[in-house]
Amino acid sequence: MASPLIETKLYRPRIRQGVVARPRLGELLGRGSKSRMTLVSAPAGFGKTTAVAEWLASAAVGRRSAAWLSLDARDSQPASFWTYLVTALQRAAPGVGAGALPLLQSAPTSVETVLATVLNELGALSDPLDLILDDFHLADTPDIRTGMTFLLEHLPPQVHLVICTRADPALPLARLRARGELVELRAADLRFTADETAAYLDEAVGLKLIAADVEALEQRTEGWIAALKLAALSLRGREDVSDFVAGFAGDDRYVVDYLVEEVLGRQSDDVRDFLLRTSVLNRLHGPLCDAVTGRQDGKAMLEVLDRANLFVDRLDDRRRWYRYHHLFADVLRTHLADERPDEVASLHRRAGQWYADAGEHVPAVGHALEAGDVDRAADLVERAIPALQRDRQEATICGWIKDLPDDVVRVRPVLAVGLVGALMTRGEFEGVEDRLDGAERLLDDCGRAGPAAEPVVADRSALARLPGAIEMYRSALSLARGDSSATLRHAQRAIDRAAADDHVVRAAAAALSGLASWGSGDLDAAHASYSAAVEGLLRAGYVADVLGCSITLADIRITQGRLTDAQRTYERALRLAAEAPDTLRGTSDMHVGLCQIAWERGDAAAATGHLQRARELGELAGLPQHPYRWRVAQARILDAEGDQAGALDLLEEAERVYTSDLSPDVRPVPATRVRLLLTHGDLGEARDWARRQGLTTDDELSYVREYEHITLARVLLAAHTTDPSGSALGTATPFLQRLLTAAEAGGRTAAVIEILVLQARVHDAHGDSTAALAALERALTLAEPQGHLRVFADDGPPLTALLTTVVRQRPGWAYPRRLLDAAQRTGGATGEATGTTSAATRHALVEPLSERESEVLRLLAGDLAGPDIARRLHVSLNTLRTHTRHIYTKLGVNNRREAVRVAARLGLIPRAPGR
Template identity: 40%
Template sequence: MPELLRTKLFIPRPRPGRVARPRLTARLNAGLNRKLTLVAAPAGFGKTTLLSEWIPQSPRCVTWLALDGEDNDPARFWAYVIAALQEVHRSLGVSALAMLQSPEAPTPAALITSVINEIAAFPEPFAVVLEDYHVIDSQPIHSGMAYLIEHLPDNLHLTITTRVDPPLPLARLRAHNQLTELRSNDLRFTPEEAGDFLAKAMGLTLSPHQVEALESRTEGWIAGLQIAALSMQGRDDISGFIEAFSGSHRHIVGYLAEEVLNQRPKGTLHFLLQTSVLDRLSGPLCDALTGESDGQATLEKLEQTNLFISPLDDEGIWFRYHHLFAEVLQARLQRTQPEKVTELHRLAARWHARQDMTTEAVHHALAGADFDLAAALIEEAAGSMLRMGAIASLMRWLDALPEAMIRTRPRLSLARAWTYHLGPALSLERADGWAQLALENALAAGSLDSSLSGEIAALQSMIAATRSESTLSRDLAHQALQNLPNDSPWRSAVTFCLGTAHVDAGDITAAARAFEDAITLSQNDGAHYIQLAAAAFLGDILVLQGRLARAQAVYGQVLAWANPDLPQKGGVMAHAGLASILCEQNQLDAASAHVQAGAAMVQNVGGAWSAHVLDRALARVQLARGNRTEALAILERSYHNGLRAQVNLVVRQAAALQATVHLAQGSLDVAAAWAATSGLRPDDAAAAHPGWWEVEYLALARVLAAQGRQKEAFGLLDRLLDAARNEARAGSEIAILVLRATLHSESRLTNDRQRPLRQLEHALTLAEPEGFVRVFLDEGDTMRALLVELQSTLALRPDEGENRRIAAYAGRLLAAFAQSAVADTRLPSNLIEPLSERELEILLLVAEGLSNREIADRLVIAVSTVKSHINAIYGKLGTHRRMQAVVVARELGLLPA
């Protein structure tokens, strides 16, 4: 993001000879006890002047931010807000600023929550003034401001000046007495104030009658009084002049400003018109536009004569014209010298470019239709803007350029591609199309240097990874790393992408190496979000390898690295990983705690994959507690999140996990429909290196077995087992062996009871050192029977060494079965499917005669959730009415007689 302008943070100085307005400053001081003060009036009513008079008298420290149209980029807006906060104390907003400087753009809620927390922890009360809020038309900014106001700490007061009411919750603030309002009628000069102003500020001695007449004509409008006073200076017939004008504010401005301009010396008028295109003026900048060398002296003279110019710093270097006066000057320039407007903007653009003031340079270059200069500046700034999250500004600049120019300049095409990949208008198809266009045009023009080639390949690798095109992503990542400079900030992100591609392709060893390299690179280039995400993925690999203790340590390191006030996707993934491990070890309460901690983060960072791994962990906890309805709802949410974000892996995993739950519920038709439309086959080549897709293939094996296609199911499991062993994925091997043992025990293909026992014993040998539990418990009664049978077999062997260790482990698992609320998750003979804990709880309340509403109130859940559970109970008991369900449940011994 281009460097921030310090002049926007300058608090305007009270003018000499100003009119004291104690009635208004008292109201401003009283308003400090509320959340918001709104100073709302059209231009020229003295909003800024009033606040500049009030601030030195305020009992609180006050900081200032002058807004302009460029601030409609949320990243830029909040960066300036943080800069204003840091004028109070440099510690304020540090975490939020780190968020903004991360390519992993934070959600508005996360960013503002961080700001709120740091303000709340600050010991002193203070106020922030946002000047000219009417220039903001960004809905995300308005939403963020509404969130800030709603949660505003007691030690912060906001004051907003604006020409129109902003779309903020003003009515609610009024209703709760949290809003102070100063409007046009409050700001108008009284006749006494008008007399003081004309005498003190403008040096005019008028009679009380003349003052009253002038105040009446201008309706106390301060800008009108000032322009009228400037017009009267040197006139003999003051009374005649006062009688001569009337009308609206706009009419008065046009008439009187022309009068004022006509009285200026020719040189001064030339200066005013030539510099009217500028938002901020300095002596050297003005010289660049006028061709003269007296810019600084002229600015100082204009300030001394009160000619609608205000300083923007204490050194007298930067100034600005009053908005109304600037509009009059621009209108006159456009009317009298239209051919000069473009030239002046171009001169301003070149001057700002030489000063490395990119935002201002681009603004003037676009206004002056100097598209070549604008394009060059945008090309140079695009990389840093992308990494700093200033996507909205970059998109706005690109939209202002001719489309043909973007298409023919490879770096602009690439910038457009990045905005489609990282911005709010996510479109992988458009991002890929623009990246390809950049590559083709660079090749055609002979301008494809290694840096550009590397960056294009980096983006294409990330797009391919999002689409789960692992081979293409891996090849492009290698190409990018070969071409990117060693100091390129994209190297850590591409190396991370390479790691995900290796996992996708089933090369776990290479993936782990890539993630370790990404951690090192990110530590060197400051890409903290890559460091956390790469470490979290490294933890996931360790889980696949069955190294749960080591994975726990890595996830813990991620959380140690993470800033608690700066939530990032890596932190969410670490909590999800810890939750999964703890759930696997049957520590469900501890697992739930990590899910809740991750959920608090994921709301602030977004991201379909990080949300999915958390939902996946939460769904497994719910399944372990017998709450299949809740688990399905969680997975359905993850599925739709993946669709919206166009992350294919999330969509497919969520669908496969849903099919597994449906199968456990006895809904074979639903699970079979998934298998038929999944595109998976038991003889797929991908099953030899399944990577992330192992979840799908395990679900497919279950469905095939349930359909009576045992040979195909076991053939698929054999290939998955070979892949797991070849890739040293002991965690995967355990899960496959457990499923094979379960399906073999239930299969009618063979009467060989030793085969499932051998598979189970092997699984136990691998699982015991790391304390796997749920992988066994989740298979229900069949697994419990196998464990009992294996214990009997082990009892016939010598009571020593490995036999003793495995027998003890089997005993611990059987004890866990006994304690589990869902020991029987398979299909008993007398029920279509066992009832979950929550369903039994609801059935008991139904038996007591409670209505759906009463049950919902008792359990603190929604009525719709009660209805969903009751429908599930009907399906499992084979009934259609409440009392019928109670009768059947009593017959089955589920309820007391």
């Protein structure tokens, strides 16, 4: 007699209260309903069942009927499996399965015979039907697989199969993919997004966490829904919420219990052994796993784990490299340490040896440190330093050496000097002189008192290069202290003491001499020294450093007004970078530099394109100062687009992320910010800046402060505009003449052009049109060969009248006409003339919306949450909040819903249907 059926296995799961709406999953499942099969495959706790049940409950399913079957381990027997499946179909479509069930319960009958009857009956259905098999992995046996393959191959078009499983079934998935008959939802699709995480913790669980804690949990759990639920359980009743979130890991008792019960406890001893031993690895690769485990099945085992969805993520499309989910790895390591503590160090040693043999220094050192082998780690670091310095990986060097005991570093001069180089490149000078003194003492004592005094050296070839390197770093330290004469003296000693083939030290010494000349305003000498440095670096193969030098070379040419030469410098550097096998640090900076040149020439499209390319490459492809350079460049573009708030936000960020290096700060970010404020009439803050900086018109002039002093002249001009009866204009006149004389003497043509433009404005304000036009025409003559534009266009209305006069007096001169057109366009791109709102709307608003604010408003009217809007606009969440605050202020509202309503009434956005 057949066992009675468990009716609840045929019930569709109820949707629990507090489930986060996930329309994107419904869209994917809806797309799958038009195919033969949808596969929902992910590890335990990723919300597979809930996603499908929620989709079935949605109105989008319409006239579709659904047959649901929740499987368990007892359904691995064919008779039970097929009886339940046919019964589920019968409940959804009463005319199906009436003849099939008796066949299943009678004498042995082939599955194909039974399924043929069912398929014929399904084919007669007029309405579509979804068959959902939940937890299919519990019943996936060879006998059932055969019948399922037959069923899949002959499903009528109105029937759609959904399989929810923790492991990919051994069904003809590849064939279905090739035919376009399979839609797949994987862990990557099911993971909670940042917004869904926030909604779950806030609305479903009721935890009022700050944004930083929500973001940290989302990153730590990697969107794994079960982990979020377990974290929420742990958080209840806690007062130390932020501390708990910061430390949340796989040793949390709920996470451990869940993974042990749901995952580890279900694995064979063979799989469990592999999981524990390989948990010491951050990345998993077949041969590497073999080296660690001592087995020969690493590649095959990783493929098994991947198919079984055992919390492994592929890191490439060739299925060579994988990693464990962070929390899963934490649990595995905890169990490894508890069960096999004596094995941990040896496993790390094997991993480190494999990486060392493969020439991968970073993981080799990491595993040596994990194994407690500090001497071996120190040897590996010392040998790795030249390659890492060549590729500008200073942060890696600093991290390693700070992980090593100081007494180990102290007796290793090569290691100590390597750390000095990394620290100084990052702008960190504290303790550098003591380290140099210590390394020099080791070299002086070498061989004097027998073997006991011998320094510890892994890279003997580097020992001979230390005398030159030490002098080179002393030169750099002198430069950081502002001592130019000592900089040049130590640089020459470095060249004298460097080995003949030590191109790196010789090049660095030349660059330091160039920096000293640059800071003093001797641009020709600086360019010559830097050019010599580039040639030496190329001989040494230090292409990443060539990119760093290219920024200085280009900046010098820009200062000299030679934009074309600067462009060629950046383009040459990019060609060198393109020849490298991997993206070099500094590549992003080259695009930022080209952006600045294109922007000065008025090519906004090219400037934006270069800046976008820099963003795509990312900050990891940039040098230490890239984050601030990129923000300054982007701020200029945003301001020209009418987004003053966004531009100011970016400049504030640029100040925060600014990193000092040995280069003189010839264009300080605060001065750039003041220039932006002046274009929008904020004289008060500009004056405050001048007072804070101690700037006066009587200062001794220097190249390093020239940009700030020209900015001060702009402040004086703005003060005159505000109060024409004051003395600002009289003060500005001799000050600008002093600045002009100094800039001309230094060959700084870009500054000469800008100063002449300001002089033209001053003469015009005095009513001396002849002198004003003479100054402007001289500026135009200097600027025309290189195509300077923004220096004229950015001065807007005050210069427009003078340009108009030049165009009228010299109609055959095309260049002033081009500048006038650009100035008029610039004036029309900000303030009230943006064209983003009608005259009637502007009258209704407290203040008109900028173009960027209008774009934000349109997105606020949609369904995107704040973080998604920020990502769409490529701005930070703080910047988005600033835009939103300005929108609320201008619309006179306090929240998003009210803003959308008022904006629709004013015609700023389309009205939603029904409003």
